[in-house]
Amino acid sequence: MKTSVIIHGTHNEFTLEQMKACIDLAEKYGGSFRHVVTGLQITGIEKDDKPALIAELPDGVRPVVHRGVNSLIACVGKDGCKNGQMETMELADHIERSHYGRSMAHKCKIGISGCGRNCPDSMIKDIAFVGTTNGFLLVVGGQSFHTPAKGQILAKNLTIEQAKKASDVIIEWYASEAKPKERLGGLLKRVGNPLENITL
Structure with missing residues (x-):
């Protein structure tokens, strides 16, 4: 089953190093990018891969919380x-x-x-x-x-x-x-x- 993760950089800004690392992660897990209201979404990844992708996010980038x-x-x-x-x-x-x-x-x-x-x-x-x-x-x-x-x-x-x-x-x-x-x-x-x- 495919799923996605929405990621957040400081006030929704990503450094070049952070963006390159996120691109590498999307490529590694077969995803692509979409801009959404709450941040940058890595979409099209396997549900079972989501925890590993989140664990590998670069410093300063984190998944968005949905109630907060x-x-x-x-x-x-x-x-x-x-x-x-x-x-x-x-x-x-x-x-x-x-x-x-x-x-x-x-x-x-x-x-x-x-x-x-x-x-x-x-x-x-x-x-x-x-x-x-x-x-x-x-x-x-x-x-x-x-x-x-x-x-x-x-x-x-x-x-x-x-x-x-x-x-x-x-x-x-x-x-x-x-x-x-x-x-x-x-x-x-x-x-x-x-x-x-x-x-x-």
């Missing part, structure tokens, strides 16, 4: 794009180190965009940070799938440090308050804004 913080995608931001309004990598690195792979009630996808062009499709993520000339816009509760929904703006004009704190608060809140299989947008509707009485 399972997608963190950041564009290159102000330092790497002429359209960028905010630097993205510091915030992405903080969230990656602090929360990526953490078990949750349901999937939690995070997007960080340096500007309103929204290349990482941030606005339909559970948590989105979008760069503006005045700081980050924070949008929470977006999703696609069967019931597409736009996120709710919870804060504007955030500095990078304020955005880090906001990400910590929201993810901790989701981890502690969500019902089983409840998406973040559902929790927001049920309980209300977790940042309402918090100074960022």
Whole structure:
């Protein structure tokens, strides 16, 4: 039986060395590649080979968890794009180190965009940070799938440090308050804004 494994590099970025190693693994186990929302998928491998392939993934690359913080995608931001309004990598690195792979009630996808062009499709993520000339816009509760929904703006004009704190608060809140299989947008509707009485 054929199966696949979705892999994640730091904020969905892979070094050349990591990519070469993953290509070698795909070739070794008879797979091919497909880009999906949560990362890079090695598909077409035998089910019995999946544990061995995962065990051989290069340092810094890991399989995606399906019920947790399972997608963190950041564009290159102000330092790497002429359209960028905010630097993205510091915030992405903080969230990656602090929360990526953490078990949750349901999937939690995070997007960080340096500007309103929204290349990482941030606005339909559970948590989105979008760069503006005045700081980050924070949008929470977006999703696609069967019931597409736009996120709710919870804060504007955030500095990078304020955005880090906001990400910590929201993810901790989701981890502690969500019902089983409840998406973040559902929790927001049920309980209300977790940042309402918090100074960022």
